[in-house]
Amino acid sequence: MDKNKESTGDEVFEQELLPHIDALNTFAYHLAYNKEDAADLVQETYMKAYRFIDKYDQGTNAKAWLFKILKNAYINQYRKKSKRPTKVDFEEIISYQDSEDALKPAFTDLRTELFSNMMGDEVTIAINSLPIDFRTVILLCDIEGFTYEEIAKIIDVPIGTVRSRLFRARNMLKEKLHKYALEHGYEDKRGAKQENNLTDESE
Amino acid sequence: MKDREQQNDIRQKVNMYLDRELSPKDENELLSKADTDPNLGRQINDEKEFRNYIKTAINRPSVSPDLIKSIRDNIKRRGD
Known part of the structure:
Protein backbone atom coordinates (compact mmCIF):
# COMPACT_ATOMS: atom_id res chain seq x y z
CA MET A 1 0.00 0.00 0.00
CA ASP A 89 -20.46 -23.90 2.40
CA PHE A 90 -21.83 -22.07 5.47
CA GLU A 91 -25.18 -23.66 4.77
CA GLU A 92 -23.65 -27.11 4.93
CA ILE A 93 -22.31 -26.74 8.48
CA ILE A 94 -25.69 -27.68 9.81
CA SER A 95 -28.10 -28.33 7.02
CA TYR A 96 -31.84 -28.36 7.20
CA GLN A 97 -34.77 -28.11 4.87
CA ASP A 98 -36.28 -24.64 4.58
CA SER A 99 -39.23 -26.11 2.77
CA GLU A 100 -40.28 -27.90 5.94
CA ASP A 101 -40.70 -24.61 7.78
CA ALA A 102 -44.09 -23.81 6.36
CA LEU A 103 -45.50 -27.12 7.55
CA LYS A 104 -44.46 -26.72 11.14
CA PRO A 105 -46.90 -24.94 13.47
CA ALA A 106 -45.80 -21.64 14.97
CA PHE A 107 -45.18 -21.50 18.68
CA THR A 108 -48.15 -19.48 19.82
CA ASP A 109 -47.96 -19.68 23.60
CA LEU A 110 -45.78 -16.63 24.01
CA ARG A 111 -46.15 -15.33 27.54
CA THR A 112 -43.58 -12.64 27.88
CA GLU A 113 -44.23 -12.21 31.59
CA LEU A 114 -43.11 -15.78 32.07
CA PHE A 115 -39.64 -14.75 30.97
CA SER A 116 -39.48 -11.43 32.78
CA ASN A 117 -37.62 -12.76 35.82
CA MET A 118 -34.98 -14.63 33.86
CA MET A 119 -31.43 -13.39 33.78
CA GLY A 120 -29.52 -12.82 30.55
CA ASP A 121 -27.76 -16.16 30.92
CA GLU A 122 -30.88 -18.11 30.01
CA VAL A 123 -31.30 -16.08 26.84
CA THR A 124 -27.66 -16.58 25.92
CA ILE A 125 -27.88 -20.33 26.61
CA ALA A 126 -31.11 -20.61 24.60
CA ILE A 127 -29.69 -18.66 21.64
CA ASN A 128 -26.45 -20.62 21.73
CA SER A 129 -28.35 -23.90 21.70
CA LEU A 130 -30.00 -23.04 18.37
CA PRO A 131 -28.45 -24.61 15.26
CA ILE A 132 -25.94 -22.24 13.71
CA ASP A 133 -28.13 -21.14 10.77
CA PHE A 134 -30.97 -20.14 13.07
CA ARG A 135 -28.72 -18.57 15.68
CA THR A 136 -27.09 -16.44 13.01
CA VAL A 137 -30.30 -14.89 11.69
CA ILE A 138 -31.54 -14.11 15.21
CA LEU A 139 -28.25 -12.40 16.04
CA LEU A 140 -28.16 -10.46 12.79
CA CYS A 141 -31.79 -9.36 12.80
CA ASP A 142 -32.99 -9.15 16.40
CA ILE A 143 -29.74 -8.19 18.08
CA GLU A 144 -27.98 -6.16 15.38
CA GLY A 145 -30.95 -4.84 13.45
CA PHE A 146 -29.82 -5.77 9.94
CA THR A 147 -32.48 -5.76 7.21
CA TYR A 148 -33.44 -8.98 5.39
CA GLU A 149 -31.51 -7.78 2.35
CA GLU A 150 -28.36 -7.15 4.38
CA ILE A 151 -28.66 -10.53 6.11
CA ALA A 152 -29.14 -12.25 2.75
CA LYS A 153 -25.87 -10.70 1.55
CA ILE A 154 -23.99 -11.51 4.74
CA ILE A 155 -24.92 -15.20 4.78
CA ASP A 156 -25.32 -15.67 1.01
CA VAL A 157 -28.90 -16.92 0.90
CA PRO A 158 -32.04 -15.58 -0.83
CA ILE A 159 -34.23 -13.09 1.08
CA GLY A 160 -37.06 -15.65 1.23
CA THR A 161 -34.75 -18.02 3.08
CA VAL A 162 -33.85 -15.29 5.57
CA ARG A 163 -37.55 -14.67 6.19
CA SER A 164 -38.48 -18.32 6.72
CA ARG A 165 -35.39 -19.02 8.77
CA LEU A 166 -36.12 -16.10 11.09
CA PHE A 167 -39.69 -17.25 11.55
CA ARG A 168 -38.55 -20.74 12.51
CA ALA A 169 -35.65 -19.48 14.64
CA ARG A 170 -37.88 -17.22 16.73
CA ASN A 171 -40.34 -20.03 17.32
CA MET A 172 -37.54 -22.35 18.39
CA LEU A 173 -36.19 -19.71 20.75
CA LYS A 174 -39.59 -19.10 22.33
CA GLU A 175 -40.10 -22.82 22.79
CA LYS A 176 -36.72 -23.22 24.46
CA LEU A 177 -37.25 -20.28 26.82
CA HIS A 178 -40.77 -21.35 27.63
CA LYS A 179 -39.63 -24.89 28.41
CA TYR A 180 -36.76 -23.57 30.47
CA ALA A 181 -39.07 -21.25 32.41
CA LEU A 182 -41.50 -24.04 33.25
CA GLU A 183 -38.72 -26.46 34.24
CA HIS A 184 -37.27 -23.88 36.61
CA GLY A 185 -40.54 -23.08 38.27
CA TYR A 186 -41.19 -19.64 36.81
CA GLU A 187 -44.86 -18.94 37.21
CA ASP A 188 -47.11 -17.72 34.48
CA LYS A 189 -48.21 -14.51 36.20
CA ARG A 190 -50.58 -13.55 33.43
CA GLY A 191 -52.56 -16.74 34.02
CA ALA A 192 -52.50 -16.06 37.75
CA LYS A 193 -53.75 -12.52 37.20
CA GLN A 194 -56.59 -13.79 35.07
CA GLU A 195 -57.48 -16.36 37.75
CA ASN A 196 -57.40 -13.66 40.45
CA ASN A 197 -59.67 -11.46 38.39
CA LEU A 198 -62.14 -14.30 37.99
CA THR A 199 -62.07 -14.94 41.76
CA ASP A 200 -62.57 -11.22 42.46
CA GLU A 201 -65.50 -11.06 40.09
CA SER A 202 -67.18 -14.09 41.62
CA GLU A 203 -66.92 -12.66 45.14
CA MET B 1 -54.73 -27.42 8.46
CA LYS B 2 -56.05 -24.33 6.69
CA ASP B 3 -56.43 -22.54 10.03
CA ARG B 4 -52.84 -23.32 10.91
CA GLU B 5 -51.64 -22.00 7.56
CA GLN B 6 -53.66 -18.81 8.09
CA GLN B 7 -52.26 -18.41 11.60
CA ASN B 8 -48.73 -18.89 10.35
CA ASP B 9 -49.38 -16.38 7.60
CA ILE B 10 -50.53 -13.78 10.14
CA ARG B 11 -47.56 -14.48 12.42
CA GLN B 12 -45.25 -14.15 9.45
CA LYS B 13 -46.82 -10.75 8.68
CA VAL B 14 -46.47 -9.66 12.32
CA ASN B 15 -42.80 -10.64 12.17
CA MET B 16 -42.27 -8.74 8.94
CA TYR B 17 -44.12 -5.71 10.28
CA LEU B 18 -41.85 -5.55 13.34
CA ASP B 19 -38.83 -6.12 11.09
CA ARG B 20 -40.04 -3.18 8.94
CA GLU B 21 -40.15 -5.45 5.93
CA LEU B 22 -43.85 -5.21 5.05
CA SER B 23 -44.97 -3.11 2.10
CA PRO B 24 -46.91 0.06 3.10
CA LYS B 25 -50.10 -1.54 1.72
CA ASP B 26 -49.68 -4.75 3.75
CA GLU B 27 -48.71 -2.74 6.81
CA ASN B 28 -51.90 -0.65 6.61
CA GLU B 29 -53.95 -3.80 6.18
CA LEU B 30 -52.37 -5.44 9.21
CA LEU B 31 -52.78 -2.37 11.42
CA SER B 32 -56.41 -1.89 10.36
CA LYS B 33 -57.07 -5.51 11.22
CA ALA B 34 -55.33 -5.08 14.59
CA ASP B 35 -57.68 -2.15 15.38
CA THR B 36 -60.68 -4.44 15.20
CA ASP B 37 -59.09 -7.71 16.36
CA PRO B 38 -57.81 -7.56 19.96
CA ASN B 39 -56.07 -10.93 19.58
CA LEU B 40 -53.98 -9.62 16.73
CA GLY B 41 -53.20 -6.45 18.69
CA ARG B 42 -52.05 -8.55 21.63
CA GLN B 43 -50.00 -10.78 19.33
CA ILE B 44 -48.15 -7.75 17.97
CA ASN B 45 -47.48 -6.42 21.48
CA ASP B 46 -46.30 -9.82 22.77
CA GLU B 47 -43.94 -10.22 19.84
CA LYS B 48 -42.61 -6.68 20.35
CA GLU B 49 -42.03 -7.32 24.07
CA PHE B 50 -40.33 -10.62 23.38
CA ARG B 51 -37.88 -9.00 20.99
CA ASN B 52 -37.12 -6.17 23.41
CA TYR B 53 -36.53 -8.75 26.10
CA ILE B 54 -34.10 -10.75 23.95
CA LYS B 55 -32.27 -7.62 22.87
CA THR B 56 -31.76 -6.37 26.41
CA ALA B 57 -31.14 -9.72 28.12
CA ILE B 58 -28.54 -11.17 25.77
CA ASN B 59 -24.99 -11.39 27.06
CA ARG B 60 -22.73 -8.83 25.36
CA PRO B 61 -19.19 -9.41 26.57
CA SER B 62 -17.14 -6.25 26.64
CA VAL B 63 -14.19 -5.79 24.34
CA SER B 64 -10.93 -5.62 26.24
CA PRO B 65 -8.69 -2.60 25.60
CA ASP B 66 -5.91 -5.17 25.01
CA LEU B 67 -7.76 -6.55 21.99
CA ILE B 68 -8.12 -3.09 20.45
CA LYS B 69 -4.44 -2.38 21.15
CA SER B 70 -3.42 -5.72 19.65
CA ILE B 71 -5.40 -5.02 16.46
CA ARG B 72 -3.87 -1.56 16.11
CA ASP B 73 -0.36 -2.91 16.79
CA ASN B 74 -0.73 -5.68 14.22
CA ILE B 75 -1.93 -3.22 11.61
CA LYS B 76 0.89 -0.83 12.36
CA ARG B 77 3.40 -3.68 12.10
CA ARG B 78 1.92 -4.68 8.75
CA GLY B 79 2.20 -1.10 7.47
CA ASP B 80 5.84 -0.68 8.54
Missing part, protein backbone atom coordinates in the same frame (compact mmCIF):
# COMPACT_ATOMS: atom_id res chain seq x y z
CA ASP A 2 1.52 3.43 -0.87
CA LYS A 3 1.76 6.05 1.90
CA ASN A 4 -1.26 8.18 0.79
CA LYS A 5 -3.46 5.15 0.38
CA GLU A 6 -2.20 3.82 3.70
CA SER A 7 -3.13 6.99 5.62
CA THR A 8 -6.60 7.05 3.99
CA GLY A 9 -6.92 3.36 4.86
CA ASP A 10 -5.95 4.08 8.46
CA GLU A 11 -8.53 6.88 8.66
CA VAL A 12 -11.28 4.67 7.25
CA PHE A 13 -10.22 1.92 9.59
CA GLU A 14 -10.40 4.12 12.69
CA GLN A 15 -13.52 6.07 11.74
CA GLU A 16 -15.67 3.52 9.94
CA LEU A 17 -14.53 0.03 10.88
CA LEU A 18 -13.31 0.11 14.46
CA PRO A 19 -16.55 1.61 15.91
CA HIS A 20 -18.28 -1.72 15.14
CA ILE A 21 -15.99 -3.78 17.34
CA ASP A 22 -18.54 -4.25 20.16
CA ALA A 23 -21.20 -5.58 17.78
CA LEU A 24 -18.68 -7.85 16.08
CA ASN A 25 -17.50 -9.16 19.42
CA THR A 26 -21.06 -10.02 20.50
CA PHE A 27 -21.67 -11.83 17.18
CA ALA A 28 -18.34 -13.68 17.45
CA TYR A 29 -19.01 -14.64 21.06
CA HIS A 30 -22.33 -16.24 20.18
CA LEU A 31 -20.83 -18.09 17.24
CA ALA A 32 -17.73 -19.34 19.03
CA TYR A 33 -19.18 -19.86 22.54
CA ASN A 34 -16.18 -18.43 24.36
CA LYS A 35 -14.42 -15.10 24.80
CA GLU A 36 -10.95 -16.21 23.64
CA ASP A 37 -12.14 -17.63 20.33
CA ALA A 38 -14.38 -14.60 19.86
CA ALA A 39 -11.41 -12.27 20.36
CA ASP A 40 -9.40 -14.28 17.80
CA LEU A 41 -12.26 -14.04 15.32
CA VAL A 42 -12.62 -10.28 15.81
CA GLN A 43 -8.86 -9.81 15.43
CA GLU A 44 -8.81 -11.90 12.24
CA THR A 45 -11.79 -9.97 10.88
CA TYR A 46 -10.06 -6.62 11.34
CA MET A 47 -6.80 -7.87 9.88
CA LYS A 48 -8.63 -9.12 6.78
CA ALA A 49 -10.67 -5.92 6.55
CA TYR A 50 -7.49 -3.86 6.64
CA ARG A 51 -5.79 -6.05 4.06
CA PHE A 52 -8.75 -5.66 1.69
CA ILE A 53 -9.64 -2.09 2.59
CA ASP A 54 -9.27 -1.14 -1.11
CA LYS A 55 -12.38 -3.23 -1.78
CA TYR A 56 -14.42 -1.24 0.71
CA ASP A 57 -16.28 1.82 -0.61
CA GLN A 58 -15.86 4.57 1.94
CA GLY A 59 -19.14 5.68 3.53
CA THR A 60 -21.06 2.54 2.58
CA ASN A 61 -22.23 -0.27 4.86
CA ALA A 62 -19.08 -0.99 6.87
CA LYS A 63 -20.95 -2.96 9.51
CA ALA A 64 -22.46 -5.44 7.01
CA TRP A 65 -19.09 -5.79 5.27
CA LEU A 66 -17.34 -6.60 8.55
CA PHE A 67 -20.02 -9.09 9.58
CA LYS A 68 -19.61 -10.90 6.28
CA ILE A 69 -15.86 -11.11 6.80
CA LEU A 70 -16.38 -12.41 10.33
CA LYS A 71 -18.88 -15.00 9.18
CA ASN A 72 -16.37 -16.26 6.58
CA ALA A 73 -13.57 -16.26 9.15
CA TYR A 74 -15.77 -18.32 11.45
CA ILE A 75 -16.43 -20.88 8.70
CA ASN A 76 -12.72 -21.17 8.00
CA GLN A 77 -11.94 -21.57 11.68
CA TYR A 78 -14.67 -24.18 12.01
CA ARG A 79 -13.33 -26.00 8.97
CA LYS A 80 -9.80 -26.05 10.39
CA LYS A 81 -10.97 -27.31 13.76
CA SER A 82 -13.14 -30.03 12.31
CA LYS A 83 -10.30 -30.93 9.90
CA ARG A 84 -12.71 -31.32 7.05
CA PRO A 85 -10.69 -31.71 3.88
CA THR A 86 -13.31 -30.54 1.41
CA LYS A 87 -14.58 -27.02 1.00
CA VAL A 88 -17.90 -26.57 2.77
Whole structure:
Protein backbone atom coordinates (compact mmCIF):
# COMPACT_ATOMS: atom_id res chain seq x y z
CA MET A 1 0.00 0.00 0.00
CA ASP A 2 1.52 3.43 -0.87
CA LYS A 3 1.76 6.05 1.90
CA ASN A 4 -1.26 8.18 0.79
CA LYS A 5 -3.46 5.15 0.38
CA GLU A 6 -2.20 3.82 3.70
CA SER A 7 -3.13 6.99 5.62
CA THR A 8 -6.60 7.05 3.99
CA GLY A 9 -6.92 3.36 4.86
CA ASP A 10 -5.95 4.08 8.46
CA GLU A 11 -8.53 6.88 8.66
CA VAL A 12 -11.28 4.67 7.25
CA PHE A 13 -10.22 1.92 9.59
CA GLU A 14 -10.40 4.12 12.69
CA GLN A 15 -13.52 6.07 11.74
CA GLU A 16 -15.67 3.52 9.94
CA LEU A 17 -14.53 0.03 10.88
CA LEU A 18 -13.31 0.11 14.46
CA PRO A 19 -16.55 1.61 15.91
CA HIS A 20 -18.28 -1.72 15.14
CA ILE A 21 -15.99 -3.78 17.34
CA ASP A 22 -18.54 -4.25 20.16
CA ALA A 23 -21.20 -5.58 17.78
CA LEU A 24 -18.68 -7.85 16.08
CA ASN A 25 -17.50 -9.16 19.42
CA THR A 26 -21.06 -10.02 20.50
CA PHE A 27 -21.67 -11.83 17.18
CA ALA A 28 -18.34 -13.68 17.45
CA TYR A 29 -19.01 -14.64 21.06
CA HIS A 30 -22.33 -16.24 20.18
CA LEU A 31 -20.83 -18.09 17.24
CA ALA A 32 -17.73 -19.34 19.03
CA TYR A 33 -19.18 -19.86 22.54
CA ASN A 34 -16.18 -18.43 24.36
CA LYS A 35 -14.42 -15.10 24.80
CA GLU A 36 -10.95 -16.21 23.64
CA ASP A 37 -12.14 -17.63 20.33
CA ALA A 38 -14.38 -14.60 19.86
CA ALA A 39 -11.41 -12.27 20.36
CA ASP A 40 -9.40 -14.28 17.80
CA LEU A 41 -12.26 -14.04 15.32
CA VAL A 42 -12.62 -10.28 15.81
CA GLN A 43 -8.86 -9.81 15.43
CA GLU A 44 -8.81 -11.90 12.24
CA THR A 45 -11.79 -9.97 10.88
CA TYR A 46 -10.06 -6.62 11.34
CA MET A 47 -6.80 -7.87 9.88
CA LYS A 48 -8.63 -9.12 6.78
CA ALA A 49 -10.67 -5.92 6.55
CA TYR A 50 -7.49 -3.86 6.64
CA ARG A 51 -5.79 -6.05 4.06
CA PHE A 52 -8.75 -5.66 1.69
CA ILE A 53 -9.64 -2.09 2.59
CA ASP A 54 -9.27 -1.14 -1.11
CA LYS A 55 -12.38 -3.23 -1.78
CA TYR A 56 -14.42 -1.24 0.71
CA ASP A 57 -16.28 1.82 -0.61
CA GLN A 58 -15.86 4.57 1.94
CA GLY A 59 -19.14 5.68 3.53
CA THR A 60 -21.06 2.54 2.58
CA ASN A 61 -22.23 -0.27 4.86
CA ALA A 62 -19.08 -0.99 6.87
CA LYS A 63 -20.95 -2.96 9.51
CA ALA A 64 -22.46 -5.44 7.01
CA TRP A 65 -19.09 -5.79 5.27
CA LEU A 66 -17.34 -6.60 8.55
CA PHE A 67 -20.02 -9.09 9.58
CA LYS A 68 -19.61 -10.90 6.28
CA ILE A 69 -15.86 -11.11 6.80
CA LEU A 70 -16.38 -12.41 10.33
CA LYS A 71 -18.88 -15.00 9.18
CA ASN A 72 -16.37 -16.26 6.58
CA ALA A 73 -13.57 -16.26 9.15
CA TYR A 74 -15.77 -18.32 11.45
CA ILE A 75 -16.43 -20.88 8.70
CA ASN A 76 -12.72 -21.17 8.00
CA GLN A 77 -11.94 -21.57 11.68
CA TYR A 78 -14.67 -24.18 12.01
CA ARG A 79 -13.33 -26.00 8.97
CA LYS A 80 -9.80 -26.05 10.39
CA LYS A 81 -10.97 -27.31 13.76
CA SER A 82 -13.14 -30.03 12.31
CA LYS A 83 -10.30 -30.93 9.90
CA ARG A 84 -12.71 -31.32 7.05
CA PRO A 85 -10.69 -31.71 3.88
CA THR A 86 -13.31 -30.54 1.41
CA LYS A 87 -14.58 -27.02 1.00
CA VAL A 88 -17.90 -26.57 2.77
CA ASP A 89 -20.46 -23.90 2.40
CA PHE A 90 -21.83 -22.07 5.47
CA GLU A 91 -25.18 -23.66 4.77
CA GLU A 92 -23.65 -27.11 4.93
CA ILE A 93 -22.31 -26.74 8.48
CA ILE A 94 -25.69 -27.68 9.81
CA SER A 95 -28.10 -28.33 7.02
CA TYR A 96 -31.84 -28.36 7.20
CA GLN A 97 -34.77 -28.11 4.87
CA ASP A 98 -36.28 -24.64 4.58
CA SER A 99 -39.23 -26.11 2.77
CA GLU A 100 -40.28 -27.90 5.94
CA ASP A 101 -40.70 -24.61 7.78
CA ALA A 102 -44.09 -23.81 6.36
CA LEU A 103 -45.50 -27.12 7.55
CA LYS A 104 -44.46 -26.72 11.14
CA PRO A 105 -46.90 -24.94 13.47
CA ALA A 106 -45.80 -21.64 14.97
CA PHE A 107 -45.18 -21.50 18.68
CA THR A 108 -48.15 -19.48 19.82
CA ASP A 109 -47.96 -19.68 23.60
CA LEU A 110 -45.78 -16.63 24.01
CA ARG A 111 -46.15 -15.33 27.54
CA THR A 112 -43.58 -12.64 27.88
CA GLU A 113 -44.23 -12.21 31.59
CA LEU A 114 -43.11 -15.78 32.07
CA PHE A 115 -39.64 -14.75 30.97
CA SER A 116 -39.48 -11.43 32.78
CA ASN A 117 -37.62 -12.76 35.82
CA MET A 118 -34.98 -14.63 33.86
CA MET A 119 -31.43 -13.39 33.78
CA GLY A 120 -29.52 -12.82 30.55
CA ASP A 121 -27.76 -16.16 30.92
CA GLU A 122 -30.88 -18.11 30.01
CA VAL A 123 -31.30 -16.08 26.84
CA THR A 124 -27.66 -16.58 25.92
CA ILE A 125 -27.88 -20.33 26.61
CA ALA A 126 -31.11 -20.61 24.60
CA ILE A 127 -29.69 -18.66 21.64
CA ASN A 128 -26.45 -20.62 21.73
CA SER A 129 -28.35 -23.90 21.70
CA LEU A 130 -30.00 -23.04 18.37
CA PRO A 131 -28.45 -24.61 15.26
CA ILE A 132 -25.94 -22.24 13.71
CA ASP A 133 -28.13 -21.14 10.77
CA PHE A 134 -30.97 -20.14 13.07
CA ARG A 135 -28.72 -18.57 15.68
CA THR A 136 -27.09 -16.44 13.01
CA VAL A 137 -30.30 -14.89 11.69
CA ILE A 138 -31.54 -14.11 15.21
CA LEU A 139 -28.25 -12.40 16.04
CA LEU A 140 -28.16 -10.46 12.79
CA CYS A 141 -31.79 -9.36 12.80
CA ASP A 142 -32.99 -9.15 16.40
CA ILE A 143 -29.74 -8.19 18.08
CA GLU A 144 -27.98 -6.16 15.38
CA GLY A 145 -30.95 -4.84 13.45
CA PHE A 146 -29.82 -5.77 9.94
CA THR A 147 -32.48 -5.76 7.21
CA TYR A 148 -33.44 -8.98 5.39
CA GLU A 149 -31.51 -7.78 2.35
CA GLU A 150 -28.36 -7.15 4.38
CA ILE A 151 -28.66 -10.53 6.11
CA ALA A 152 -29.14 -12.25 2.75
CA LYS A 153 -25.87 -10.70 1.55
CA ILE A 154 -23.99 -11.51 4.74
CA ILE A 155 -24.92 -15.20 4.78
CA ASP A 156 -25.32 -15.67 1.01
CA VAL A 157 -28.90 -16.92 0.90
CA PRO A 158 -32.04 -15.58 -0.83
CA ILE A 159 -34.23 -13.09 1.08
CA GLY A 160 -37.06 -15.65 1.23
CA THR A 161 -34.75 -18.02 3.08
CA VAL A 162 -33.85 -15.29 5.57
CA ARG A 163 -37.55 -14.67 6.19
CA SER A 164 -38.48 -18.32 6.72
CA ARG A 165 -35.39 -19.02 8.77
CA LEU A 166 -36.12 -16.10 11.09
CA PHE A 167 -39.69 -17.25 11.55
CA ARG A 168 -38.55 -20.74 12.51
CA ALA A 169 -35.65 -19.48 14.64
CA ARG A 170 -37.88 -17.22 16.73
CA ASN A 171 -40.34 -20.03 17.32
CA MET A 172 -37.54 -22.35 18.39
CA LEU A 173 -36.19 -19.71 20.75
CA LYS A 174 -39.59 -19.10 22.33
CA GLU A 175 -40.10 -22.82 22.79
CA LYS A 176 -36.72 -23.22 24.46
CA LEU A 177 -37.25 -20.28 26.82
CA HIS A 178 -40.77 -21.35 27.63
CA LYS A 179 -39.63 -24.89 28.41
CA TYR A 180 -36.76 -23.57 30.47
CA ALA A 181 -39.07 -21.25 32.41
CA LEU A 182 -41.50 -24.04 33.25
CA GLU A 183 -38.72 -26.46 34.24
CA HIS A 184 -37.27 -23.88 36.61
CA GLY A 185 -40.54 -23.08 38.27
CA TYR A 186 -41.19 -19.64 36.81
CA GLU A 187 -44.86 -18.94 37.21
CA ASP A 188 -47.11 -17.72 34.48
CA LYS A 189 -48.21 -14.51 36.20
CA ARG A 190 -50.58 -13.55 33.43
CA GLY A 191 -52.56 -16.74 34.02
CA ALA A 192 -52.50 -16.06 37.75
CA LYS A 193 -53.75 -12.52 37.20
CA GLN A 194 -56.59 -13.79 35.07
CA GLU A 195 -57.48 -16.36 37.75
CA ASN A 196 -57.40 -13.66 40.45
CA ASN A 197 -59.67 -11.46 38.39
CA LEU A 198 -62.14 -14.30 37.99
CA THR A 199 -62.07 -14.94 41.76
CA ASP A 200 -62.57 -11.22 42.46
CA GLU A 201 -65.50 -11.06 40.09
CA SER A 202 -67.18 -14.09 41.62
CA GLU A 203 -66.92 -12.66 45.14
CA MET B 1 -54.73 -27.42 8.46
CA LYS B 2 -56.05 -24.33 6.69
CA ASP B 3 -56.43 -22.54 10.03
CA ARG B 4 -52.84 -23.32 10.91
CA GLU B 5 -51.64 -22.00 7.56
CA GLN B 6 -53.66 -18.81 8.09
CA GLN B 7 -52.26 -18.41 11.60
CA ASN B 8 -48.73 -18.89 10.35
CA ASP B 9 -49.38 -16.38 7.60
CA ILE B 10 -50.53 -13.78 10.14
CA ARG B 11 -47.56 -14.48 12.42
CA GLN B 12 -45.25 -14.15 9.45
CA LYS B 13 -46.82 -10.75 8.68
CA VAL B 14 -46.47 -9.66 12.32
CA ASN B 15 -42.80 -10.64 12.17
CA MET B 16 -42.27 -8.74 8.94
CA TYR B 17 -44.12 -5.71 10.28
CA LEU B 18 -41.85 -5.55 13.34
CA ASP B 19 -38.83 -6.12 11.09
CA ARG B 20 -40.04 -3.18 8.94
CA GLU B 21 -40.15 -5.45 5.93
CA LEU B 22 -43.85 -5.21 5.05
CA SER B 23 -44.97 -3.11 2.10
CA PRO B 24 -46.91 0.06 3.10
CA LYS B 25 -50.10 -1.54 1.72
CA ASP B 26 -49.68 -4.75 3.75
CA GLU B 27 -48.71 -2.74 6.81
CA ASN B 28 -51.90 -0.65 6.61
CA GLU B 29 -53.95 -3.80 6.18
CA LEU B 30 -52.37 -5.44 9.21
CA LEU B 31 -52.78 -2.37 11.42
CA SER B 32 -56.41 -1.89 10.36
CA LYS B 33 -57.07 -5.51 11.22
CA ALA B 34 -55.33 -5.08 14.59
CA ASP B 35 -57.68 -2.15 15.38
CA THR B 36 -60.68 -4.44 15.20
CA ASP B 37 -59.09 -7.71 16.36
CA PRO B 38 -57.81 -7.56 19.96
CA ASN B 39 -56.07 -10.93 19.58
CA LEU B 40 -53.98 -9.62 16.73
CA GLY B 41 -53.20 -6.45 18.69
CA ARG B 42 -52.05 -8.55 21.63
CA GLN B 43 -50.00 -10.78 19.33
CA ILE B 44 -48.15 -7.75 17.97
CA ASN B 45 -47.48 -6.42 21.48
CA ASP B 46 -46.30 -9.82 22.77
CA GLU B 47 -43.94 -10.22 19.84
CA LYS B 48 -42.61 -6.68 20.35
CA GLU B 49 -42.03 -7.32 24.07
CA PHE B 50 -40.33 -10.62 23.38
CA ARG B 51 -37.88 -9.00 20.99
CA ASN B 52 -37.12 -6.17 23.41
CA TYR B 53 -36.53 -8.75 26.10
CA ILE B 54 -34.10 -10.75 23.95
CA LYS B 55 -32.27 -7.62 22.87
CA THR B 56 -31.76 -6.37 26.41
CA ALA B 57 -31.14 -9.72 28.12
CA ILE B 58 -28.54 -11.17 25.77
CA ASN B 59 -24.99 -11.39 27.06
CA ARG B 60 -22.73 -8.83 25.36
CA PRO B 61 -19.19 -9.41 26.57
CA SER B 62 -17.14 -6.25 26.64
CA VAL B 63 -14.19 -5.79 24.34
CA SER B 64 -10.93 -5.62 26.24
CA PRO B 65 -8.69 -2.60 25.60
CA ASP B 66 -5.91 -5.17 25.01
CA LEU B 67 -7.76 -6.55 21.99
CA ILE B 68 -8.12 -3.09 20.45
CA LYS B 69 -4.44 -2.38 21.15
CA SER B 70 -3.42 -5.72 19.65
CA ILE B 71 -5.40 -5.02 16.46
CA ARG B 72 -3.87 -1.56 16.11
CA ASP B 73 -0.36 -2.91 16.79
CA ASN B 74 -0.73 -5.68 14.22
CA ILE B 75 -1.93 -3.22 11.61
CA LYS B 76 0.89 -0.83 12.36
CA ARG B 77 3.40 -3.68 12.10
CA ARG B 78 1.92 -4.68 8.75
CA GLY B 79 2.20 -1.10 7.47
CA ASP B 80 5.84 -0.68 8.54
